[in-house]
Amino acid sequence: MRLISALCAAALVLAGCVPVEDAANPTGTPPDAGDSVTQLGQLTVAKSGSMRGYSRERFPHWRDTGRNCDVRDSVLKRDGKNIKLSGCNVVAGRWVSAYDERTFTEPSGVDIDHMVPLANAWRSGADKWNDERRGDFANDLTRPQLRAVSASSNRAKGDQDPSQWKPANRDFWCEYAVDWIAVKHFWRLRVTTAEKAALSDMLDTCPAVRE
Template sequence: MPPRFALPLAAALLTLTAAAGCDVAVDDGSGSPGTNSTSDSGSSGGQSAGDANAQLDKLIVAKESSMSGYSREKFPHWRSAGSNCDTRDKVLQRDGTKVKLSGCNVVAGTWTSFYDGDKITDPSKVDIDHMVPLANAWRSGAAKWDTDKRGDFANDLNDPQLIAVSASSNRSKGDQDPSTWKPELSSSWCEYAKDWISVKTTWKLTVTDKEKTALDDMLRKC
């Protein structure tokens, strides 16, 4: 599976053309989802299983905290990204093929869900999933953050934290960690584990014993 975090030159040209007020269709040729940011960084696609294992070993193992006080409103999203678009639009542009814009808004394209392989052609039916769910982050350290930091986490385009997936797979996942939920496609398990570990490492979130064991097992698929 190719790295999911390369932003083609075509996407950059698309953005520039869209700024001129045109509807533009661009096929990036990848056929696979990915993450990047305004700085095109944060990829875990080139990270080896060994590197991911080393990061996993450094994560603090702890019991989950309570959900007391949690609400999604404490993780403000989606942020404005300028030109009448937001973080969701950015992810749809990045993860889709043959994406068509009206101004900055995504109005058409094709998305292949990384979790179950479903192909989606209506952008309104695409879910943007948080790799590490907001509620899981709350239980593993984010409850101590201020609202601004939680907003940064919920809109993180620098790390593999946001991904376009099918609504059914996103609902199935909910706020579960890898010890209780894995992508339907076992071929995605390696990258899923690496991405989860990368996000938890960057944001200094904890893992449970069962979560760590499940991540280790998934890395064996690499």
């Protein structure tokens, strides 16, 4: 992964390569709130684009991750505790949904949320990508783009941005904003004026920003 990122940084002009400033951090560790304020200021602000041509099939997921396992299984294993497997498939465990603090022991009650929803990404610039790059976005295990949450909170969120929907768990607002900004910054996606204002308000809940 480090070699690929380095090659992409060296050839930034090629479509789909990692931006130079992000190539130095291939682990995808979310930035602190101070970094997020800077990154938010660097995002392009524009009106939301059209949904013309959109479908979830334009963002192929979930990708195979080996041994009859896919990206969904990988996120369930990463985000859960006391995981039980049948082969490579996750069949039980314990998950706490950061969005609403609900706890689950059956994977059927858990959805894998795209932090920046696919439809939002489409309206924010992903409509100009090819399907391979959209697949990279939809299966991104490196950035904070995928999270195991309650099915009900994921479906309530839908394709809404932070100006339209926020997690019921206000203690998670800081991390939610940090993660949303990190994803949009890496993938060079736009934000609307209302979205940017909401993200700024959510960053104000971060201890480092309040201080």
